[in-house]
Amino acid sequence: MAKAEFDVPELQEYVDVPEVEEGTMAHVKSFVVTKPEHNTDLGFPGELVEDWHDKALEKLDDLRGRYRSLQVFLDACVKCGSCTDKCQYFLSTKDPKNMPVGRQDLLRKVYRRYFTFAGKYFPKLVGAEDLTRETLDDWYNYYHQCSQCRRCSVFCPYGIDTAEISMAAREILDSIGYGQKYCNEIIAKVHKIGNNLGLPGPAIENTLEGLEEDMVDDFGVEVKFPLDVKGAEVLLVTPSADFFVEPHVDGLIGYGKVFHEAGISWTMSTTASEAGNFGMFIGSYENMRRVALRVREAALELGVKRIVFGECGHAWRVAYAFLNTLAGPFDFLDPDYPVPQHICEFTDDLIKEGRLNLDKSQNDDMVLTFHDSCNVARATRMGDKPGGQFEIPRNVIKAVCNNYVDMHQDTIGEKTFCCGGGGGLLTDDLMETRVNGAVPRMTALQNAMNEKGVTHMAAICAICKSQFTKVLPYFGMEMDQIVSVHQLVGNALILTTQKSEGDDEEQENDD
Amino acid sequence: MHRLIDLKRVAVMMVASVLLSFATAAISDSTVVEGSKAAGMDKGGCVAPQMDMRRNHMEYLKHQRDEVVHKGDRSSKFALAECVNCHASKDKKGHPVPVNAKDQFCDSCHDYAAVNITCFQCHRKVPEEK
Amino acid sequence: MSFFFALLFILASLVFVVGLTLKIIQYAKTPVPLKIVTTPAPVTKSGVVLRMFREVVFFESLFKSTKWTWIFSWVFHMALLLVLIRHLRYFIEPDAVPAVVWTLIELVQPFGMYAGFGMVLGLVGLFLRRVLVDRVRYISAPSDYLMLLMLGFIGFSGLMMTFVVHTDIVAIKQFFTFNGGQLPADFPLIIHLSLVALLMLIFPFSKLLHVPGIFFSPTRNQVDNPREKRHIVPWAKALEEEQN
Ligand code: HEM
Ligand code: HEM
Ligand code: SF4
Numbered sequence: 001m002a003k004a005e006f007d008v009p010e011l012q013e014y015v016d017v018p019e020v021e022e023g024t025m026a027h028v029k030s031f032v033v034t035k036p037e038h039n040t041d042l043g044f045p046g047e048l049v050e051d052w053h054d055k056a057l058e059k060l061d062d063l064r065g066r067y068r069s070l071q072v073f074l075d076a077c078v079k080c081g082s083c084t085d086k087c088q089y090f091l092s093t094k095d096p097k098n099m100p101v102g103r104q105d106l107l108r109k110v111y112r113r114y115f116t117f118a119g120k121y122f123p124k125l126v127g128a129e130d131l132t133r134e135t136l137d138d139w140y141n142y143y144h145q146c147s148q149c150r151r152c153s154v155f156c157p158y159g160i161d162t163a164e165i166s167m168a169a170r171e172i173l174d175s176i177g178y179g180q181k182y183c184n185e186i187i188a189k190v191h192k193i194g195n196n197l198g199l200p201g202p203a204i205e206n207t208l209e210g211l212e213e214d215m216v217d218d219f220g221v222e223v224k225f226p227l228d229v230k231g232a233e234v235l236l237v238t239p240s241a242d243f244f245v246e247p248h249v250d251g252l253i254g255y256g257k258v259f260h261e262a263g264i265s266w267t268m269s270t271t272a273s274e275a276g277n278f279g280m281f282i283g284s285y286e287n288m289r290r291v292a293l294r295v296r297e298a299a300l301e302l303g304v305k306r307i308v309f310g311e312c313g314h315a316w317r318v319a320y321a322f323l324n325t326l327a328g329p330f331d332f333l334d335p336d337y338p339v340p341q342h343i344c345e346f347t348d349d350l351i352k353e354g355r356l357n358l359d360k361s362q363n364d365d366m367v368l369t370f371h372d373s374c375n376v377a378r379a380t381r382m383g384d385k386p387g388g389q390f391e392i393p394r395n396v397i398k399a400v401c402n403n404y405v406d407m408h409q410d411t412i413g414e415k416t417f418c419c420g421g422g423g424g425l426l427t428d429d430l431m432e433t434r435v436n437g438a439v440p441r442m443t444a445l446q447n448a449m450n451e452k453g454v455t456h457m458a459a460i461c462a463i464c465k466s467q468f469t470k471v472l473p474y475f476g477m478e479m480d481q482i483v484s485v486h487q488l489v490g491n492a493l494i495l496t497t498q499k500s501e502g503d504d505e506e507q508e509n510d511d
Numbered sequence: 512m513h514r515l516i517d518l519k520r521v522a523v524m525m526v527a528s529v530l531l532s533f534a535t536a537a538i539s540d541s542t543v544v545e546g547s548k549a550a551g552m553d554k555g556g557c558v559a560p561q562m563d564m565r566r567n568h569m570e571y572l573k574h575q576r577d578e579v580v581h582k583g584d585r586s587s588k589f590a591l592a593e594c595v596n597c598h599a600s601k602d603k604k605g606h607p608v609p610v611n612a613k614d615q616f617c618d619s620c621h622d623y624a625a626v627n628i629t630c631f632q633c634h635r636k637v638p639e640e641k
Numbered sequence: 642m643s644f645f646f647a648l649l650f651i652l653a654s655l656v657f658v659v660g661l662t663l664k665i666i667q668y669a670k671t672p673v674p675l676k677i678v679t680t681p682a683p684v685t686k687s688g689v690v691l692r693m694f695r696e697v698v699f700f701e702s703l704f705k706s707t708k709w710t711w712i713f714s715w716v717f718h719m720a721l722l723l724v725l726i727r728h729l730r731y732f733i734e735p736d737a738v739p740a741v742v743w744t745l746i747e748l749v750q751p752f753g754m755y756a757g758f759g760m761v762l763g764l765v766g767l768f769l770r771r772v773l774v775d776r777v778r779y780i781s782a783p784s785d786y787l788m789l790l791m792l793g794f795i796g797f798s799g800l801m802m803t804f805v806v807h808t809d810i811v812a813i814k815q816f817f818t819f820n821g822g823q824l825p826a827d828f829p830l831i832i833h834l835s836l837v838a839l840l841m842l843i844f845p846f847s848k849l850l851h852v853p854g855i856f857f858s859p860t861r862n863q864v865d866n867p868r869e870k871r872h873i874v875p876w877a878k879a880l881e882e883e884q885n
């Protein structure tokens with residue numbers, strides 16, 4: 001059981017909507033950038049500027065002119081309260097500023113005060129307030145307790161997406177030199193080295209060679225994990241966590257086996273060795289674009305025909321929804337395939353074509369359920385039908401496992417709860433927020449364990465996997481209960497020339 | 512800057528539409544029709560003042576109906592037949608015109624205010640022949 | 642009095658129409674640099690029209706959320722719609738529109754009359770919710786309560802006229818169709834009209850902007866096709882050219 005400096009909430013049978021309790025999370029402040037270069041590398045002032053008040057308002061004005069979402073969302077909210085009980089951070093912290101509309105209002109009250117008629121002349125009447133140092137700190141604290149999961153936007157009658165407001169607020173904070181250490185340090189690393197973890201090329205190469213050796217040892221098959229191979233068919237871009245942490249790396253092994261079996265040449269890239277794009281979290285179009293362009297450059301340089309993304313939630317959002325905008329057009333790639341493709345789409349197609357020899361019983365030691373990652377669920381699609389993002393990963397899991405059940409209806413699909421660590425919160429200085437934010441998911445998982453005998457939860461997001469590995473122990477569960485989807489695929493996939501455990505292996509592999 | 516230009520364009524459109532709507536047909540100050548008995552009387556001749564009748568005629572008629580149907584009391588002055596007697600006009604040949612015919616006494620306002628009258632599905636719409 | 646109301650309504654209409662038009666122009670002109678539709682989302686334009694229709698007519702997202710708010714809100718809005726259609730009779734000359742339209746307006750009359758009760762009932766429910774649910778109370782500013790009270794009193798004064806102390810509809814119509822005519826000096830009417838003018842005056846400056854807002858909400862009105870079709874706005878394009 002992990003130690004904590006805060007009260008770890010106990011899981012109940014249901015997640016009840018709590019009574020509001022003001023200020024319970026006001027003390028939680030993610031670390032601010034201390035090394036100026038973490039800001040300046042991203043094009044922001046190194047530290048909080050003197051005239052932050054005016055500069056912040058200027059930025060707000062600029063953003064509302066460039067983003068219709070921001071302008072409309074600031075105006076349209078009717079305070080109906082429909083979103084108030086939808087945020088995982090509110091449900092267990094009770095802090096009303098963690099209610100989506102409460103969070104939005106931190107920015108909205110300032111917008112109203114300086115940019116609307118009603119707020120200029122009747123501030124009290126419409127809840128408009130001056131921009132003060134306290135408000136600025138509230139922005140910092142509470143906009144860094146939003147995982148930008150978009151759950152609120154599903155239930156808002158106008159689709160008001162607090163994630164958009166959070167992103168704008170973070171961009172304002174960055175523009176006055178009040179950035180968050182975690183995100184900005186990581187983005188600086190990507191700009192410099194090419195991935196979030198700051199793994200240099202040789203380190204990646206080393207890991208991949210190790211994996212290839214393991215493959216030969218375990219299966220007697222030369223499954224390759226190619227890096228920077230020119231002329232390969234597919235460029236795989238995957239979160240850098242896949243290169244070395246459990247259970248992520250088991251997912252990478254799964255991808256490798258799938259490519260091997262499909263007989264499709266593929267490669268990874270040292271310069272685009274990161275699917276993640278934290279530029280989205282800080283709402284910075286410029287930084288997001290800079291990070292995304294590496295993928296385009298790598299694809300051009302390696303001369304690939306297709307781009308496939310590995311298991312990562314927000315990365316898939318940037319890839320699916322933004323990549324074409326940020327780094328397109330991709331007319332140099334094979335037009336027969338969507339750009340980019342998700343590894344689950346890729347594997348699902350192969351399964352449907354019957355090109356993978358799968359032995360489901362390899363996963364019989366587990367009863368599985370699936371955590372829909374928020375960005376995949378509410379900001380992207382897979383396949384060509386709406387909702388494919390729910391079906392395709394489940395189809396893949398069901399094709400490789402005998403025991404699969406879903407968690408409670410209200411906690412999956414478009415209503416899925418965030419793992420608690422998304423949106424740039426996956427840092428130890430936000431542990432209290434993360435553990436609290438995980439409560440609804442943990443509750444649903446626990447119920448599935450008790451009622452349906454679930455033993456493991458699969459996910460297709462590097463952040464979800466890291467977050468669950470860390471928080472499961474807080475709730476008395478095991479950290480290895482979280483698995484990668486392609487780990488399951490890897491387990492079940494029988495390689496064509498694999499050394500046999502039984503005798504009937506050869507026949508089964510006849511096409 | 513472009514805001515100002517938009518403002519002007521919108522203002523011009525506004526004024527134009529206001530002027531257009533001025534051009535719509537006017538309705539006279541009294542709705543009493545020519546050729547009816549009422550037309551020959553002065554303003555105080557009705558069963559109640561014009562202001563009152565305009566607002567409340569339907570209540571009076573409803574009230575009178577209840578009095579008659581439930582209590583058999585026919586003493587009220589608000590009898591539909593009397594309204595018709597006074598307010599129906601005659602055509603050129605001297606035949607009475609139904610009060611709910613187009614532009615006649617009842618119709619002129621009810622059509623104007625989009626109200627369907629159902630009274631005359633049962634009740635007579637021309638004066639009683641004496 | 643008629644003179645005062647004439648001025649008031651000319652002013653209120655101007656503010657309402659100009660204010661709202663400017664807001665709509667502002668929304669329409671503000672770019673949407675990224676595809677941010679909330680998925681699962683329609684992949685075709687007609688699918689988006691259908692989604693928007695369900696949002697506007699059935700309040701689909703609200704329905705997914707809290708049934709109580711949905712019931713009160715939906716009853717209020719649908720009743721409001723009927724009431725407003727019924728009110729068209731004060732502003733439209735029967736001869737100015739096709740006969741079918743006028744027949745339709747006639748048909749709505751009885752429903753519109755009783756819809757007034759639905760409207761007030763819905764508003765009472767919404768008001769109670771605002772006062773009683775602590776989360777909603779927390780997010781409410783004075784204007785949020787006043788808005789409901791204002792609409793409630795508009796409805797109440799309207800119902801008073803419809804069912805208790807009638808007013809002179811024909812005179813009102815003459816007044817509002819610029820045919821001279823004096824406004825009847827009836828107390829409920831004065832309340833009704835003053836509050837309606839206030840409503841029109843604050844419309845473009847208040848949360849009533851949810852009416853145009855819903856149609857401009859990118860999370861609801863975008864087609865889910867980022868991979869199929871490149872989406873790029875001018876300022877992003879300019880940035881791209883500057884950096885390449
Ligand atoms: C396109 C037309 C409209 C749509 C789709 C729409 C939709 C909605 C929805 C979904 C809500 C949230 C639920 C609630 O809190 O009641 C709402 C609230 C509200 N609407 Fe509308 N509405 C429309 C037109 C109007 C109009 C014309 C008015 C007023 C004249 C109006 C007044 C209000 C008010 C006052 C609220 C807040 C209720 C509260 O305080 O709880 N709406 N609207
Ligand atoms: C200039 C605009 C308006 C005028 C001239 C007007 C006039 C009237 C009149 C004369 C009545 C009485 C109907 C009767 O006696 O049968 C009435 C009723 C009513 N009004 Fe208005 N009104 C206006 C705007 C509004 C608005 C904007 C609302 C809603 C927000 C509203 C809500 C109602 C309601 C609920 C009733 C009672 C039900 C009914 O008779 O339809 N009115 N109005
Ligand atoms: S986006 Fe997610 S984390 Fe942020 S306020 Fe909405 S529900 Fe909460």
Ligand code: SF4
Pocket residue numbers: 076077078079080081082083084100101155156157158159160
């Ligand atoms: S659901 Fe939407 S309109 Fe309602 S309070 Fe929340 S953000 Fe505002």
